[in-house]
Amino acid sequence: MIVVTCLAPVNIAVIKYWGKRDEQLILPINDSISATLSTDQMNAKTTVMISPNFEKDLLFFFREESCMSPRVQVCLKEIRKRASENLKGKKNNQGIDLWKAHICSENNFPTAAGLASSSAGYACLVTALAKAYNVEGDCSSIARLGSGSACRSVFGGFVRWHKGNQGDGSDSIATQIVPASHWPSIRILILVVNDARKKVGSTSGMQRSVETSQLLQHRASHVVPQRTEQILKAIKNHDFETFAEITMKDSNQLHSVCLDTYPPAVYMNDVSHTIVEFVHSYNKIKGTTKLAYTFDAGPNACLFLQEEDVAEVVATIKQVFPPTNENNYIRGIKVPEKILDKDLVLPSGPQEVGRLRYIIHTKIGEGPSEINDPEAHLLDQTGLPKQKTD
Amino acid sequence: MIVVTCLAPVNIAVIKYWGKRDEQLILPINDSISATLSTDQMNAKTTVMISPNFEKDLLFFFREESCMSPRVQVCLKEIRKRASENLKGKKNNQGIDLWKAHICSENNFPTAAGLASSSAGYACLVTALAKAYNVEGDCSSIARLGSGSACRSVFGGFVRWHKGNQGDGSDSIATQIVPASHWPSIRILILVVNDARKKVGSTSGMQRSVETSQLLQHRASHVVPQRTEQILKAIKNHDFETFAEITMKDSNQLHSVCLDTYPPAVYMNDVSHTIVEFVHSYNKIKGTTKLAYTFDAGPNACLFLQEEDVAEVVATIKQVFPPTNENNYIRGIKVPEKILDKDLVLPSGPQEVGRLRYIIHTKIGEGPSEINDPEAHLLDQTGLPKQKTD
Numbered sequence: 001m002i003v004v005t006c007l008a009p010v011n012i013a014v015i016k017y018w019g020k021r022d023e024q025l026i027l028p029i030n031d032s033i034s035a036t037l038s039t040d041q042m043n044a045k046t047t048v049m050i051s052p053n054f055e056k057d058l059l060f061f062f063r064e065e066s067c068m069s070p071r072v073q074v075c076l077k078e079i080r081k082r083a084s085e086n087l088k089g090k091k092n093n094q095g096i097d098l099w100k101a102h103i104c105s106e107n108n109f110p111t112a113a114g115l116a117s118s119s120a121g122y123a124c125l126v127t128a129l130a131k132a133y134n135v136e137g138d139c140s141s142i143a144r145l146g147s148g149s150a151c152r153s154v155f156g157g158f159v160r161w162h163k164g165n166q167g168d169g170s171d172s173i174a175t176q177i178v179p180a181s182h183w184p185s186i187r188i189l190i191l192v193v194n195d196a197r198k199k200v201g202s203t204s205g206m207q208r209s210v211e212t213s214q215l216l217q218h219r220a221s222h223v224v225p226q227r228t229e230q231i232l233k234a235i236k237n238h239d240f241e242t243f244a245e246i247t248m249k250d251s252n253q254l255h256s257v258c259l260d261t262y263p264p265a266v267y268m269n270d271v272s273h274t275i276v277e278f279v280h281s282y283n284k285i286k287g288t289t290k291l292a293y294t295f296d297a298g299p300n301a302c303l304f305l306q307e308e309d310v311a312e313v314v315a316t317i318k319q320v321f322p323p324t325n326e327n328n329y330i331r332g333i334k335v336p337e338k339i340l341d342k343d344l345v346l347p348s349g350p351q352e353v354g355r356l357r358y359i360i361h362t363k364i365g366e367g368p369s370e371i372n373d374p375e376a377h378l379l380d381q382t383g384l385p386k387q388k389t390d
Numbered sequence: 391m392i393v394v395t396c397l398a399p400v401n402i403a404v405i406k407y408w409g410k411r412d413e414q415l416i417l418p419i420n421d422s423i424s425a426t427l428s429t430d431q432m433n434a435k436t437t438v439m440i441s442p443n444f445e446k447d448l449l450f451f452f453r454e455e456s457c458m459s460p461r462v463q464v465c466l467k468e469i470r471k472r473a474s475e476n477l478k479g480k481k482n483n484q485g486i487d488l489w490k491a492h493i494c495s496e497n498n499f500p501t502a503a504g505l506a507s508s509s510a511g512y513a514c515l516v517t518a519l520a521k522a523y524n525v526e527g528d529c530s531s532i533a534r535l536g537s538g539s540a541c542r543s544v545f546g547g548f549v550r551w552h553k554g555n556q557g558d559g560s561d562s563i564a565t566q567i568v569p570a571s572h573w574p575s576i577r578i579l580i581l582v583v584n585d586a587r588k589k590v591g592s593t594s595g596m597q598r599s600v601e602t603s604q605l606l607q608h609r610a611s612h613v614v615p616q617r618t619e620q621i622l623k624a625i626k627n628h629d630f631e632t633f634a635e636i637t638m639k640d641s642n643q644l645h646s647v648c649l650d651t652y653p654p655a656v657y658m659n660d661v662s663h664t665i666v667e668f669v670h671s672y673n674k675i676k677g678t679t680k681l682a683y684t685f686d687a688g689p690n691a692c693l694f695l696q697e698e699d700v701a702e703v704v705a706t707i708k709q710v711f712p713p714t715n716e717n718n719y720i721r722g723i724k725v726p727e728k729i730l731d732k733d734l735v736l737p738s739g740p741q742e743v744g745r746l747r748y749i750i751h752t753k754i755g756e757g758p759s760e761i762n763d764p765e766a767h768l769l770d771q772t773g774l775p776k777q778k779t780d
Binding site for chain 1: 604608613635643652660663
């Protein structure tokens with residue numbers, strides 16, 4: 001019996017992935033670039049236990065038995081295939097590639113918040129499976145088969161997902177651009193927005209964009225390659241202003257393409273757009289690009305900024321987006337209190353309370369890691385979920 | 391002394407104008423197509439009085455003296471130039487091209503509602519000036535100098551504004567595609583949305599799009615020419631479904647390009663997007679495209695539909711967008727009462743009251759016209775605004 005527990009991070013794209021050229025293999029129409037967030041604030045946790053005694057594969061999600069989705073099955077199959085290749089001709093071959101697996105997974109943040117939980121989840125699953133089945137080498141292409149953007153959560157720091165050119169997807173992998181230590185001053189604020197509108201799933205939205213948008217292909221072939229080179233350079237040179245501007249422009253273009261989709265896929269709401277206005281106003285007042293926003297397939301904003309600006313920015317956000325209840329409004333890395341300068345004149349507009357649910361303060365972090373503490377396992381000795389105690 | 395009073399219509403673009411290649415001459419980067427709305431419901435009204443005794447040009451807006459904007463001056467200058475060319479070498483040349491003008495203009499709908507008031511206003515101004523100074527021939531290029539889309543309000547029915555190719559703008563004119571009588575079953579519902587967010591002006595938004603959007607040029611050169619040909623054919627063939635689909639797609643693409651602008655120009659709000667969802671749901675339930683939306687540089691929707699569907703659509707809208715006050719909620723052409731079929735299951739969602747201010751029901755109409763009744767003049771014998779009595 002082998003048991004492995006791993007943590008894996010969320011990643012936030014700054015050059016967006018939108019549109020597949022192969023639905024089955026999850027091959028994208030353009031490269032994308034992301035920042036991996038620290039697992040100290042947000043993570044997925046997965047325990048994989050494999051045993052010759054298990055009768056079948058079982059999946060538990062938040063400690064409840066859950067059906068094995070086709071995507072999870074694809075990842076398992078691919079890991080077993082690699083394990084089997086590894087074992088060929090080896091002595092002491094116990095045939096572990098045939099052992100069944102019990103998998104238990106959860107996130108420490110609400111799945112419903114639309115915070116890229118599937119990317120952390122599949123990166124964690126694949127990392128834990130690879131360790132359990134003793135598979136080495138690139139795992140990003142296996143994570144990609146679970147959920148495209150999950151391949152970027154396999155590394156820390158800044159990561160590039162190469163679209164690749166091969167039909168079988170073998171070169172559609174993620175690579176690390178720079179480790180988290182390269183740019184330690186970067187901070188991230190996640191603004192979780194209250195939202196009532198019904199959602200368009202990102203998978204179906206993306207598919208509809210490929211089928212109907214007359215702008216998507218132009219973006220993928222003419223805009224993204226240029227932006228990718230520019231932002232790579234900005235990341236390498238710690239050029240925050242260029243990094244921030246490209247990040248904002250690429251977020252805008254993702255949502256632009258979604259609106260050009262038929263029927264349109266609308267992810268940002270009035271609060272999201274108010275955040276965009278706030279960021280541009282703040283940068284204008286400061287006379288330089290201090291703050292960047294990016295939005296994925298939901299209304300929540302992810303802001304990039306530098307450590308030295310966090311206290312002022314958070315104080316400003318609290319003023320423009322007052323909470324219903326101060327308690328637990330700012331989560332994650334502690335933010336120093338700051339009294340705003342009187343001459344920081346903010347854009348007026350309705351100071352309605354409760355437009356944001358809460359804010360998470362985090363930073364760039366490392367890729368998936370194994371937890372060696374047996375207490376951390378989500379499964380007990382029999383392969384069933386432990387009772388939740390916390 | 392010569393006095394002329396004219397009415398001119400609003401027009402609603404179905405292939406959108408967005409982006410100038412020449413800011414001064416107002417030359418667009420693509421052709422656009424619009425429907426001219428009946429002046430029975432919405433119109434601009436302008437009285438022009440010219441006299442050898444007037445000392446200077448004066449402009450009154452809603453009967454209040456207003457400063458002569460550069461755009462009004464450009465129109466006046468162009469009309470006088472043509473008048474002077476006309477008069478050259480003629481007998482009885484009184485030199486009326488040198489007479490000063492008093493101009494009084496108003497709309498019968500709120501300017502603030504963002505309902506293309508400037509297009510009706512400049513079309514009316516130019517028509518009245520042309521009649522007063524006895525100028526004949528195409529006036530659309532003069533109206534264009536006032537406000538680009540005003541050139542399309544110079545004709546009734548469906549109208550095409552040709553972008554033209556000449557540097558001096560001489561071929562950037564409007565022409566009628568078909569008169570209003572060609573497709574009499576078309577009806578229009580204008581949904582005036584409650585909005586609190588601050589606005590980006592359409593002139594500055596458009597300019598910013600030209601400067602920053604990486605998708606706008608592709609739209610103008612690759613998407614619009616194709617759509618223009620398709621919608622021209624649909625209009626000529628009374629093909630409502632094709633007309634409706636292209637109209638919706640082109641509205642979406644306008645707002646898509648606005649979002650790809652940096653900083654983004656956002657005109658639609660959550661209520662606008664709820665209207666979009668409503669239209670797609672309604673069409674889905676009906677199994678055919680009964681309803682089309684289009685949005686300009688503001689949150690208000692303009693819906694196209696056929697006369698036979700008006701009663702049901704209005705009853706449905708009243709249910710999904712209940713008014714704060716039933717009184718005066720539906721304006722314009724009378725809508726028959728209709729009790730909704732029980733099996734018309736509408737998309738759920740918040741049935742919040744007051745999201746729409748009111749609805750105007752109108753149809754396709756004729757171009758500008760002169761009113762021969764002296765009572766209709768907005769200026770008295772001395773050239774000053776009459777007191778408002780209604």
